[in-house]
Amino acid sequence: MKLDVSSTPLSHFEVDLIAIPVFEGRLDEPGRFQEIDQSLNGRLTRLAELEGFEGKSEQLLVYNPDGKLGASRVMLYGMGPRAEFTPPDARLLGVAAIKAGRGCKAKTLGIAMPRAAKSKVDAVLEGIGCGVTLGEYSFDEFKSETKPSELEEVIVNSKELAGPRQRTARARLEWGATVGAATNRARDLVNGPANDVTPERLAKEAREIAKKHGLKVKIRNRAECEKLGMGLYLAVAQGASREPRFIHLQYEPAGKPVRTVALVGKGVTFDSGGLSIKPAKAMEEMKCDMAGGAAVISAMAAIAAAKPPVRVHAVCAATENMPSGDAYRPGDIFKGMSGRTVEVLNTDAEGRLTLADAIHFVNQEGVDEILEMSTLTGACIVALGKYTMAAMSKHEDMVKRVLSAAETAGEDMWRLPLVPRIAKELKSEIADCKNIGGGYGGAISAGHFLLPFAGDTPFVHLDIAGPAFGDGPWGVNPKGGTGIPVQTLVQYVTRTLPEKFGKKK
Ligand code: BES
Ligand code: MN
Ligand code: ZN
Numbered sequence: 001m002k003l004d005v006s007s008t009p010l011s012h013f014e015v016d017l018i019a020i021p022v023f024e025g026r027l028d029e030p031g032r033f034q035e036i037d038q039s040l041n042g043r044l045t046r047l048a049e050l051e052g053f054e055g056k057s058e059q060l061l062v063y064n065p066d067g068k069l070g071a072s073r074v075m076l077y078g079m080g081p082r083a084e085f086t087p088p089d090a091r092l093l094g095v096a097a098i099k100a101g102r103g104c105k106a107k108t109l110g111i112a113m114p115r116a117a118k119s120k121v122d123a124v125l126e127g128i129g130c131g132v133t134l135g136e137y138s139f140d141e142f143k144s145e146t147k148p149s150e151l152e153e154v155i156v157n158s159k160e161l162a163g164p165r166q167r168t169a170r171a172r173l174e175w176g177a178t179v180g181a182a183t184n185r186a187r188d189l190v191n192g193p194a195n196d197v198t199p200e201r202l203a204k205e206a207r208e209i210a211k212k213h214g215l216k217v218k219i220r221n222r223a224e225c226e227k228l229g230m231g232l233y234l235a236v237a238q239g240a241s242r243e244p245r246f247i248h249l250q251y252e253p254a255g256k257p258v259r260t261v262a263l264v265g266k267g268v269t270f271d272s273g274g275l276s277i278k279p280a281k282a283m284e285e286m287k288c289d290m291a292g293g294a295a296v297i298s299a300m301a302a303i304a305a306a307k308p309p310v311r312v313h314a315v316c317a318a319t320e321n322m323p324s325g326d327a328y329r330p331g332d333i334f335k336g337m338s339g340r341t342v343e344v345l346n347t348d349a350e351g352r353l354t355l356a357d358a359i360h361f362v363n364q365e366g367v368d369e370i371l372e373m374s375t376l377t378g379a380c381i382v383a384l385g386k387y388t389m390a391a392m393s394k395h396e397d398m399v400k401r402v403l404s405a406a407e408t409a410g411e412d413m414w415r416l417p418l419v420p421r422i423a424k425e426l427k428s429e430i431a432d433c434k435n436i437g438g439g440y441g442g443a444i445s446a447g448h449f450l451l452p453f454a455g456d457t458p459f460v461h462l463d464i465a466g467p468a469f470g471d472g473p474w475g476v477n478p479k480g481g482t483g484i485p486v487q488t489l490v491q492y493v494t495r496t497l498p499e500k501f502g503k504k505k
Contacts, residue, residue, distance in 0.1 A: 001136065002153040003129060003173040006110075007162035011039035011069050015155060016106035018071040019097035021114040022055035023082040032112040033076070040068055048076065055079060058092065062100060071110060075100045079114060087123030088410020088487075090114060091476045094131020098151070105150050113158035121160070122172045127410070128156055129176025130183075130487070134476045137184045139191040175306075179490050182302035183483035189294035190469060190481025194270035194287040199245035199318035202267055202290065206247045206297050206316075213251075213304035220246035225357075230317070232336035233357040236350045237319035239274055239327025244319035246358075247293070249300050250312065257311035258501040259369070262362035263300075263489060266351045266374030267293030267318035274347030275323045276330055282378075288481065289351070291468035292373040293318060299489040306494040309502055313365055317358040321350040333431045337361060338453055343431040351376050352435060352449045359453040369398055370454050371492070373462040373485055379442025380416075380463040387474060388412040389467050389485060392447035395458040401500060402460050405492035410476075411485050412467070416444055423448040 006013065010020075010032065022033050027048055037044040044063060048054075053061040059078030065071065077096050079085055093111065101109040111132075116124045132154050140146040161169045189197055189205065203219045210217035225234055225246050237244035247267070268289040272278060278286065293316030300314050328334070328347055335341045338360040342353065351374050362370055373389075380390050389406075391413050393399035399415060406413035422444045425437035433452075437445030447461045467484045470477055477484075 001132070001149070001151055003132070003170065003177060004153060004155045005161045005166050005169045005173070006155045006157050007159050008157065010036045010112060010157060013110050013157055014070040015108040015110035016071070017073045017075055017097070017101050017104060018110035018112065018157070019075045019077055019093065019100065020112045021079045021093050022076050023079045023085065024055040024057070026055060026082060031115055036069065036074065040065060044074070044076070053078070058096070060096065060100070073104055085114070086410070087116070087120050087127045088408070090124045090127030091131030091134060091410060094128045095135035095476045098132050098135030101151055102149060107150055107152045109151060109154045111154065111156050113156055113161065125156065125169055125172035126176035126179070129173035130180040131476060133177045133180025134183060137187060137478060139188060139480065141188070141192070178302050178305050179487055182298045182490060183486045185301065186291070186294040186298035186483035186486050187481040189298065190288050190291045190483070192287070194320070197287065197290065198242050198269055199267065199320070200243065202269065202293060202297065202316060202318045203245040203247050206249050209297065209301045209304070210249055213301060215300060215304055216250040216252065218248045220248070228361070229335070229337045230357040230361070231334045232342060232353040233317045233319065235328045235332065235334040235344065236268070236274070236321050236353050239324045240320035240322045241324070242320050244317070247297065247316040247318060249297065249314040251300060251304050252311055253307065253309045255309060258309045259497050260311040260313070260367045261493060261497060262313040262315060262365065262367040262370045263296040264355065264358045264362055264370060264372040265292030265294070265296035265316045266290065266355055266376065267316035268321050268351055268354065269318060271321045271348070271350065272323060274321050274350060275327050276346045276348040277323055278348060285469055288469035289375050290318065291375050291481065292464060295373060295483065295486045295489060298483070299486045302490045303493050306490070308494045308498050310493055310497050312493055313362050313367060315358050315362050317354040319354060321347070340433070340452060341431040343428040343434045345434050346436045349435045349446070352446055355450055356453045359450060359459070363453070363455050363457050367457060369458040371402060371460050371462070371489070372450065373464050375465040375468050376446045376463045377443045377465055381466040383416065383443055384414055384466060386466045386470065388414050390414060390416045390443055390463040391460055392416050392418055392444065392463070393460040394418060394451065395460065398458040399460050401496050402488070402492060405496045406485065406488040409487035409491040411488045413462070413488070416447070418447055418451070419444055
C-alpha cells in the first residue's frame with residue numbers, strides 16, 4: 001500500500017472513496033465538509049440531518065455522489081468534540097477509512113486531513129499513517145482462504161500540503177506506518193497460537209529483526225541461563241518440554257548514547273497456571289501471556305528504523321508455564337540470579353518469577369532505567385478494566401515520562417499506587433519473600449514483588465493484562481492481540497528520552 005499526499009480541491013479529487021472527518025456539531029462551519037457539500041448543493045447536509053449524523057465520535061455515513069464529484073464515494077466520519085481531539089485520534093479516522101474502503105473494494109482511498117493547529121499537523125499525519133496501517137491488519141495465517149486487500153494507495157488531502165510540504169508530509173505518514181507495522185507485528189505474535197508461537201519462535205522473530213536492522217542479538221538456552229543462576233525463570237520453565245529462550249536484543253546508536261534504557265517484556269508463551277492450574281475458561285486466552293515480550297521485540301524494529309541517540313536493551317525471558325512431573329510445586333523455594341530466594345506458593349504467579357531474573361539481568365548490564373511490561377495480573381483488569389494499562393513505580397520522573405509518552409501515543413495508561421503495606425504481605429517466614437500476597441490489590445502486590453530486582457535503578461512496571469488482548473474490537477484495535485504498548489515504547493525511546501536527555505546544557 002502506497003501512502004501519498006495531495007492538495008487537489010476535494011471536489012476534483014479522484015479516488016474510489018474519500019473519507020471526510022467531521023467534528024461534532026460542526027457541520028455548518030467552513031471546512032472540509034462544507035467544501036465538498038457546496039459542490040453537491042447541500043445534499044450532504046440534508047442527508048446528515050435525515051440520518052442523524054452529527055459528527056459524534058466514530059459515527060459513520062457513506063454517500064454516493066453519483067458522478068458529481070471526482071470521488072466515487074464519500075464517507076463522513078465523526079471525530080467527536082473538537083476540543084477533545086488529540087493527534088493519536090487521527091488513527092481512528094485512518095482505521096475507519098480503511099474498513100469502509102475494504103467494504104467497497106476501493107483501490108484508491110482519499111482521506112481529508114482534519115483541521116489541526118500548525119504545531120500538530122505532523123503528529124496528525126503520523127496518526128493517519130499509523131491508523132491506515134493498523135486498519136489493514138487481519139490475522140489470517142491459519143485461514144485456508146484469505147481475502148487480500150485490494151487497496152493500492154491512500155492519499156491524504158490537504159490544501160496546506162502543497163509544494164515543499166509534500167515531502168515532509170509523506171515522511172510523517174511513512175513514520176506512522178512504521179509504528180503501525182511494528183504494532184501489527186506484535187499483534188501477529190500475540191494472536192499466534194501457543195503451539196506456533198513458542199519461545200523458539202519469539203527468538204526467531206528477534207533474530208530476524210536483528211538481522212534486518214543490524215542489532216546485536218543473543219539467545220540463551222536453558223543451560224546458559226542455569227550458568228547465570230536464573231533459578232526463578234528456570235523454575236517456571238522446568239515443567240515445560242518446550243525449551244525456554246532468554247532473548248536479548250540490543251540497539252546501539254551511532255554516536256555516544258544520551259541514555260541507556262532496558263525494555264523487559266513477559267514472555268510466557270502459554271500460561272496454564274502450572275500445578276496451580278487455571279480453570280478451562282481462564283486458560284482460553286493464555287496464549288496472550290507473551291504480549292509484553294512481543295511488544296518489546298516488535299518495537300525494536302521501529303526503534304532501529306528511527307535511529308534515536310539512545311542505547312536500548314530489549315529482553316524477554318520466554319517460556320511456557322505447564323504442569324508436568326517435572327513442574328515446580330507450590331511450596332518450592334528457588335534462588336534467582338540476584339541471590340534473593342522466593343517461596344512459590346502459587347505456580348500461576350509465574351510471570352513475576354520470569355521477570356525477576358530478566359530485570360536483574362538487565363540491571364547488571366548497566367542501564368540508566370528499566371521499563372518492564374507484562375500481562376501480569378487478572379487483578380489489574382478488575383482495577384482498571386480492559387482498555388487501560390497500569391503503571392507502577394517509585395521513580396516520579398521516570399513514571400511521569402512514561403505516562404506522557406503513552407498519552408502522546410494514544411494508549412491509555414493510569415498509575416496505581418505502590419501502597420507500602422501491601423509489600424509486607426509478600427514476606428515469607430522461610431525465604432526472602434513469597435510469590436503471592438494477601439489477595440487484595442493483586443496488581444500492586446505483583447508490582448511490589450518486582451521492585452527489589454531492579455535495585456536502585458529507576459524502574460517502571462506496566463501491567464498490560466487488560467488491553468493486550470481484546471474480547472472484541474475497540475478503538476483502533478481488532479479483537480484479540482492489540483500490540484499494546486508498542487506505540488508507547490516507540491514514542492518513549494525515539495522522542496521522550498532524546499528530548500529529555502539529548503540536549504546539551
Ligand atoms: N497471566 C496471568 C494474568 C492474566 C490474567 C493475564 C488474565 C491476562 C488475562 C498471570 O500469570 C496470573 O495467572 N496471575 C494470577 C496471579 C495470582 C495467582 C496471584 C492472577 O491474576 O490470578
Ligand atoms: Mn499465571
Ligand atoms: Zn501469566
